[in-house]
């Protein structure tokens with residue numbers, strides 16, 4: 129970190145100002161504070177306990193890829209870390225400037241550059257807030273179909289960097305399925321474009337290399353993404369099953385019979401009792417399953433009938449369309465205070481993805497690990513992104529009264545993660561499905577990948593010889609090392 | 610400290626990102642500090658360590674807020690981040706830490722007197738008295754809202770005292786207010802005088818429809834986000850024959866240019882210009898289209914930074930229909 133008292137600080141500041149202009153190099157305490165905390169629980173706790181955070185030295189807002197390139201060259205020259213920042217809504221500490229340096233806040237690159245109604249794609253600067261993006265695309269008569277709970281919090285670049293996902297992922301895919309191609313500024317400052325279509329046989333797919341690279345391999349500046357027609361109809365239906373197991377078998381059958389719901393969500397019994405009651409006002413005992421279909425009304429009705437028939441083959445209470453629609457209408461409400469967990473509670477999302485054969489084993493392994501080792505923690509979960517082969521477990525642990533001492537609290541927090549994740553990996557779970565790795569899960573990467581992690585490390589070394597790009601994230605080397 | 614009355618808001622907003630997309634200032638400065646989360650984090654810091662109130666960066670961030678209240682309107686729990694910022698401004702003023710520029714503006718705002726003219730039991734407070742032929746009028750500048758918003762509570766009360774005396778002395782039963790900020794400030798302040806927005810009054814009377822005309826209505830920070838999104842302005846415009854087209858991408862989006870902060874353009878002209886440029890950029894055809902706003906501040910400020918924009922107030926929209934009859 130460059131101290132503000134050092135004349136080098138002014139030298140670097142002048143260089144940055146030269147590139148983006150005075151207005152777009154921030155060094156105020158206000159902005160440094162805002163960029164010291166993202167949505168990761170640990171910096172939130174640090175702030176809450178009045179502990180000192182690690183601020184960036186500079187917050188820079190580039191206007192285009194050329195400016196990004198110039199900034200990266202300056203950073204290489206002075207060996208200063210660059211930390212791309214979108215909305216700061218990442219839950220893994222991915223955007224935290226843990227070694228100080230330049231936070232590259234991408235929000236100024238916020239334009240929809242082109243809408244191609246023939247191919248149904250949009251070319252977009254990735255610093256755009258995803259709610260603004262959706263509104264602009266809707267105004268043109270289409271939709272991105274990317275509806276994450278953080279749609280209003282995050283940027284498209286953040287989702288690309290973390291392989292994020294929206295509520296309608298089951299039909300429309302995760303972000304990596306939505307992207308056609310990318311413009312990227314590599315760590316040494318070259319502006320490159322990946323191939324214009326996502327299906328080709330011209331070697332490994334560079335687009336997919338940068339998707340999920342969390343700002344460690346370069347800065348994504350532009351994306352061409354798919355857009356969709358607004359569906360004629362979108363309908364929901366909900367069922368209550370006695371057990372999560374029964375509900376899971378219904379959900380899996382819907383998927384493996386190749387129906388195409390746009391969304392399926394299944395809440396375990398504790399989460400149904402706690403959150404479905406609190407947020408949706410549905411006061412029922414059991415496991416709440418909701419699904420939806422969209423598209424042409426005739427097809428929606430037909431698919432809905434089939435999916436409902438699958439559910440009715442099992443013991444269930446039919447909650448009907450209204451209690452399904454209620455979920456859709458309130459889908460973001462879960463994330464607003466006071467519905468969302470909050471300080472002083474300790475909480476974490478152990479999102480894990482596995483095949484249908486393994487997903488319940490993963491659930492029980494995590495749940496039992498938390499229950500047996502951490503009696504102070506409550507474990508709840510829902511299954512939120514469903515594929516033809518399996519689904520994602522959005523498991524959470526909550527501790528109402530974590531230790532007062534922040535060091536102890538973080539140690540406990542990490543211990544829960546370590547044990548629960550290892551238990552999940554053992555049962556075939558992959559950590560994680562859409563939140564990314566960041567700072568939070570870096571230490572798991574070697575175990576998760578095994579010898580394959582060296583391939584990732586080698587790619588990082590070649591692309592970023594000075595290790596300026598987001599050091600210390602995704603399990604890659606830190607700056608102090 | 611006044612911020613202590615808003616601990617629930619601090620605790621809710623400091624780690625919440627859910628309404629950041631609606632902060633007009635954050636949307637043009639791109640700074641994390643210019644979002645409800647950013648401001649709540651700062652205020653939380655101040656709450657933990659009162660010395661931080663002296664931090665000039667923190668103070669200037671608080672006076673950069675446009676106070677549109679779009680966030681509060683959007684928030685499912687309606688946490689009042691706007692009230693939190695107003696509270697910290699009061700703390701800044703009372704601690705004698707107010708920036709010179711703000712102090713000078715406040716001094717200027719204190720130089721005001723109010724005069725009532727005419728006879729009757731309805732009093733009109735606005736700039737288009739010709740529309741209210743049977744009403745008395747009260748002239749004078751801001752009745753204390755601007756001072757309140759800057760954090761000068763005591764001084765605001767003093768100005769309001771003058772306004773109140775003038776209104777009480779007039780013996781009116783109804784007070785019609787044109788400017789939304791003044792309407793918001795005055796609406797609950799009188800026991801025996803009914804305070805209504807000009808659109809409500811005009812709607813209750815006879816209006817001329819004339820030929821249909823397409824216009825974009827720019828929502829008022831106050832009428833939409835502070836005062837329950839009253840329906841009278843749009844009903845009135847429709848009654849007058851205007852075909853109202855939604856502005857921008859979405860009715861939830863905030864196109865505020867600082868109306869909520871009353872004298873935002875005096876306080877932060879560069880920023881205000883950026884807010885205006887964002888609005889111009891979102892217009893379908895800035896030069897050809899007609900824009901209607903409830904706020905004089907919005908009209909004058911948008912005109913100031915681009916004289917080509919065709920923008921009129923609600924009262925002017927009504928008056929034009931009269932002329933065209």
Ligand SMILES: Cc1cc2nc3c(=O)[nH]c(=O)nc-3n(C[C@H](O)[C@H](O)[C@H](O)COP(=O)(O)OP(=O)(O)OC[C@H]3O[C@@H](n4cnc5c(N)ncnc54)[C@H](O)[C@@H]3O)c2cc1C
Pocket residue numbers: 166167211212213214215216217218219221222223234254255275276277278281282283284285286287288289290291292293294295342343344346347348349463562563564566598601626
């Ligand atoms: C209330 C809430 C609900 C959430 N719900 C969801 C959800 O439904 N689905 C989901 O997927 N996530 C969700 N998240 C998590 C979060 O929104 C996502 O991880 C999102 O992708 C982060 O985007 P951001 O723009 O905020 O990125 P940041 O947090 O700013 O950054 C995240 C990472 O991306 C990197 N990065 C950012 N921009 C670029 C760029 N242009 N080029 C290269 N690297 C870049 C950063 O360096 C960092 O490593 C939620 C978060 C919150 C606060």
Ligand code: SF4
Pocket residue numbers: 464465621622623625626627628629645646680681683684685686687688689690
């Ligand atoms: S006002 Fe509501 S939505 Fe906005 S930051 Fe505060 S709690 Fe979150």
